[in-house]
Amino acid sequence: MTVTPPEDEAIDPQAAPPAEEYGLSNEQIEQAEEALEQGDIARLEEIAASLHAADLADLIESLAPDERVVLLDTLGGAMEPEVLSYLVPAVRQEVIEHIGPKGLATVLSALESDDAVEIFEDLDEDFQRRILTQLPEGYRLVLEEGIAFPEESAGRLMQREVVAIPAAWTVGETIDFMRSAHDLPNDFYDLFVVDPKHKPQGYIPLSRVLRARRPERVSEIMESDLKTISYSTDQEEVAYLFRQYGLVSAPVVDDAGRVIGMITVDDIVHVIDEEAEDDLMKLAGVGESDLYGRVLETTKSRGTWLVVNLGTAVLASIVIGLFEATLAEVVALAVLMPIVASMGGNAGTQTLTVAVRALAMKDLSTANAMRFIVKELTVGCFNGMIFAVLTGIxxxxxxxxxxxxxIIGLAMIINMIVAGLAGTLVPLTLDRLNIDPAVASGVFLTTITDVVGFFAFLGLAALFIL
Amino acid sequence: MTVTPPEDEAIDPQAAPPAEEYGLSNEQIEQAEEALEQGDIARLEEIAASLHAADLADLIESLAPDERVVLLDTLGGAMEPEVLSYLVPAVRQEVIEHIGPKGLATVLSALESDDAVEIFEDLDEDFQRRILTQLPEGYRLVLEEGIAFPEESAGRLMQREVVAIPAAWTVGETIDFMRSAHDLPNDFYDLFVVDPKHKPQGYIPLSRVLRARRPERVSEIMESDLKTISYSTDQEEVAYLFRQYGLVSAPVVDDAGRVIGMITVDDIVHVIDEEAEDDLMKLAGVGESDLYGRVLETTKSRGTWLVVNLGTAVLASIVIGLFEATLAEVVALAVLMPIVASMGGNAGTQTLTVAVRALAMKDLSTANAMRFIVKELTVGCFNGMIFAVLTGIxxxxxxxxxxxxxIIGLAMIINMIVAGLAGTLVPLTLDRLNIDPAVASGVFLTTITDVVGFFAFLGLAALFIL
Structure with a gap:
């Protein structure tokens, strides 16, 4: 029955109880750390057993490396295989080194194929080979085929387990088949209807199957507006497909158009998180989120970007150096010049961020690019004039x-207009050249606004003051 | 049947065809614009009819405001109600103004309750009242109750349509009920099992119902490890719940613990996108993505942030002003000083971004905060020494x-360490004070690195050179 709240006891939204918090609590972490310190194995086992696999993974992540080893030894074979797929790559690597190829082979064969491939693909080749020898033939093939698909493609993301039924079947035959089948996926939300060549013809949401009568033909109740995914499609495009049409699952097909697997929405939630994090990190000049990375790796990956930044900072200094004589004459210019550069950099970053996000979400295309550029130029002009007056005063x-x-007012107007132009043109151009606009835009942009800011301000001063 | 690829024709992942692109294509936009220019109503109707509601919404968004009006007039009542829920708020506002309260009332009553509430909540009060008078009693109540829930809460997000069945029922009774019921949700993935007081006891994925035999009791096949959501829970916390445990749907309960609605994963995908965009935009000092905002609104919202930035830039200039005498003596200092500030700002932003993302994803908590701070300090020291040598040379x-x-080397070490410290402490402190770390961290951080950078460099120079 469909539930509506009883009329006599209406909800009072103002009397809201304290909102609950899900996931691993700080108390649970502290209890586990306490048990670890005291060597209380029984208590530790009890805590671990009470946790969902995802929360246990979080617990492992939040411990110090030496505590992790103790916890893993305590859990031993009792650890659910799913825990491994919930771990972030850096910590997962540690755990894998600890349990070794034999232990990992057992874990992998207990997982669904997409989760197993996700773990397997990150291993080095030698380790992969040692795992494969431990696995039964059929499972080995799934892993080998899985990593043969392009990285970040639908082929890597999909699970091979999928429910596909012939169009000629009735609902009754379908239900009887599902009751007797043993190799169905753990979770599925749609049935895919296929022709004799395994090409998908349509889909039926499970809720519709449940509500249909046994004699009805699946071809009569199926939705034929089916979106299929080629195994080579990039995962970002797959995420777009799910998001755009509100899908919960979709079939993956091979070159001949035959169903070879299925992608479900929980994989997509993961991809969306990953892509959003990617854009955020790249814009800030961090390779990938390195929360769990070791100090030396983090220093190295951050350092690479800082070297680029040092180059652009030196470029800006060279521009300032051109006006040494002017600066020696009027020291006030040295005091004020960072304002022009900083305001330009900030205004440009605002525009840039809107553009990078819109490109990632496919909201910005050649069709409306011109309108966007004109708008940002106009905003740049307006804000340029407003801040010209403010800083001038x-x-x-x-x-x-x-x-x-x-002079500072004029320089401000010039730099804000340039910031608007650079904030739009730089990401649009990089996108057109098939370069990820998130990764390289930031450097280009602040270099431009720094150079233009210093040059305009000091140049105008050299022209008109001296 | 479960499909595995035929052995004789293995997939060759290297021979990948060009990946498909989903969604509205540039060609479709151009065709629509052409039809609009030529006043070809028939062609326009044909294009619109061929599009999924989500793609039609994208088409409307990508047109200029005057073209939108023509398209809307052409479509008239033929437009699917779902189009409205797919539109971004700025464009939706325009469309609503165009179709008026009466037209909107018709659209709302055709939507599921969560989509209707989402559109309704953004209207001004006067417009809301005019809509409500147009709606039948039952529907009016749903909307009024919907907007009474706190903003961005589970209550706003949920749909009232939910399938809840008594624990005493058999699978057969459940299926018979579903076949005859008329007010089931359009899409659902789990059945929620409730006690006589409507309190949820467990859930059954539809795939399990389909595979169960008619005489089995639902209480025997249900999962009792059910996560329920209070209507007052923040949507970010709800998204965390779905993401952490890979849920597709979950029941929402009132203060007495009774089921009053359901949240499904497609709403959550939307929330995840929104929250990721929010963090990205706030870090860049953009209120919210303003791609479709009008020029004046955009100028105003961006300007607010730029005023704050102007304040901090002036603060940095005041610090420089303290050393006017030093600068007049050695102009080289003016040339070099932006390097120290810029490197500190960039290193700090890297740390800050990792911290803000980790806080949003609940990867950073009091349990591991200390380890994170120590690590970032160490990274700051290492990078400080590396770049001290480089810039010094x-x-x-x-x-x-x-x-x-x-002197520049010493200033660099100081500023990089401060950047690491500020990049961790600022977001952690804001989070502890229940202030969104994304929105305010950036200003604080660059102010700190600018001030410390200029002060350390010029101060050391004043001490040791003059």
Whole structure:
């Protein structure tokens, strides 16, 4: 029955109880750490047993490396195989080294194929080979085929377990088949209807199967507006497909259009998180989230980006160096010049971020790019004028020189317009060249606004003050 | 049957065809614009009819405002109600103004309750009242109750349509009920099993219902490890719950613990996108993605942040102003000083971004905060020393003065350590104070690295050079 709240006891949304918190609590972490310190194995086993696999993975992640080893030894074979797929790569690597190829082979064969491939693909080749020798023939093939698909493709993401039924079947035959079958996926939400060549013809949500009568033909109740995914499709495109049409599952097909697997929405939630994190990290100049990375790896990966930044900072300094004589004459310019560069950098970053996100979400395309550029230029002009007046007054009052006020104002307008233009054109151009706009835009942009900011301000000063 | 690829025709992942692109294509947009220009109503109707509601929404978004009006007039009542829920708020507002309260009332009553509430909540109060008078009693109540729940809460997110069945029923009774019921949700993936007081006892995935035999009791096949959501829970916490445990649907309960609605994973995908976008935009100082906002609104919302930035830039300039005498003496300092500030700002932003993301994903908590701070401090020390040597050499060679090289190197080490400390402590402190770390961290951080960068460099120079 469909539940509606009883009329006599209406909900009072104002009397909200404290909102619950899901997942691993700080108390649970502290209890586990306490049990580890005291060597209380029984208590530790009890805590671990009470946790969902995802929460146990979080517990393992939140411990120090030496505590992890103790916990893993305590759990031993009792650890659910799913825990491994919930771990972040850096910690998973540690755990795998600890349990060794034999232990890992047991874990992998207990997982669904997509989860097993996800863990397997990250191993080095030698380790992969040692795992494969431990596995039964059929399972070995699934893993070998899995990693043969392009990285971040639908082929890597899919599970091979899928329910596909012939169009000629009735609902009754379908239900009888499902009751007797032993190799169905753990979770599925749609049945895919296929022709004799295994090409998908349509799908039926399970809720519709349940509500249909046994004699009805599946071809009569199926939705024929089916979206299929080629195994080579990039995972970002797959995420777009699920998001755009609100899908819960979709079939993956081979070159001949035959069903070879299925992608479900829980994999997609993971991809969406990953892609969002990627954009955020790249814009900030972090390779990938390195929360669990070791100090030296983190230093190295962050350092790479800082070297690039040092190059652009030196470039900006060279521009300033061109005006040494002017600066020696009017020290006030040195005091004020970071303002112009900083405002341009910030305004440009605002535009850039909107553009990068819109490109990732397919909201920005050649069709509306021109409108976006014109709008950002206009916003740049408006804000340029507003902040020209503000900074002009500040500079004038501070140093008692109206000429410096006028010059900083003019430089501000120029830099804000350039910021709007660079904030749109840089990501659009990179995207057109098939370069990820998130990764490289930031450097380009701040280099442009720094160089233009210093050059405009000091150049105008050199022209008109001296 | 479970499909495995035929052995004789193995997939060759290397021969990948060009990956497909889903969603609205640029060609479709161009065709629609052409039809609009030529006033070809028939063609326009044909294009619109061929599109999924989500793609039609994208088409409407990608048109210029005046073209939108023509398209809407052409479609008239033929537009699927779902189109409205797919539109971004700014464009939806335009469409609603165009179709008026009466048209909107018709659209809302055709939608599921969660989609209707989502559109309804954004309207101004006067418009809301005019809509409510147009709706039948039952529907009016759903909308009024919906907007009474806190913003961004589970209550707003949920749909009232839910399938809850008594624990005493058999599978057969359940299936018979579902075949005859008329008010079931359009899409559902789990049945929720309730006691006589409507309190949830467990859930059964539909795939399990399908595979069960008619005489089995639902209480025997249900999963009792059910996660329920209070209507007042924040949507970010709900998203965490779905993500952590891979849920496809979950029941929402009132204060007495009775089922009052259901949240499904497609709503959650939307929330995850929204929250990720929020963090990205806030870190860049953009209120919310304003791709479709009008020029004046965008100028205003971006300007607010730029005013804050102007304040912090002036603060940095004041610090520089303290050393005017030093700068007048050695102009090289003015040339080099932005390098120290820029490197600190970038290193700090890296740390900050990792922290903000980890806090949002609940990967960073009091349990591991100390380890994170120590790690970032160490990374800051290492990178500080590396870049101290690099910039020191650059400065020495450039100006032929080893003393300036040493001073810039020392300032670099100080600023990089401060950047690591500020990049961790600022977001952690804001989070502890229940302030969203994404929105305010950036300003604090760059202010700190600018001020410390300029002060350390110029201060050391004033001490040791003059």
């Amino acid at each position: 500040v500079a004038w009052l501070w140093f008692g020189r109206p000429d410096i006020g006028v | 650059v400065a020495w060679l450039w100006f032929g003065r080893p003393d300036i090289g040493v």
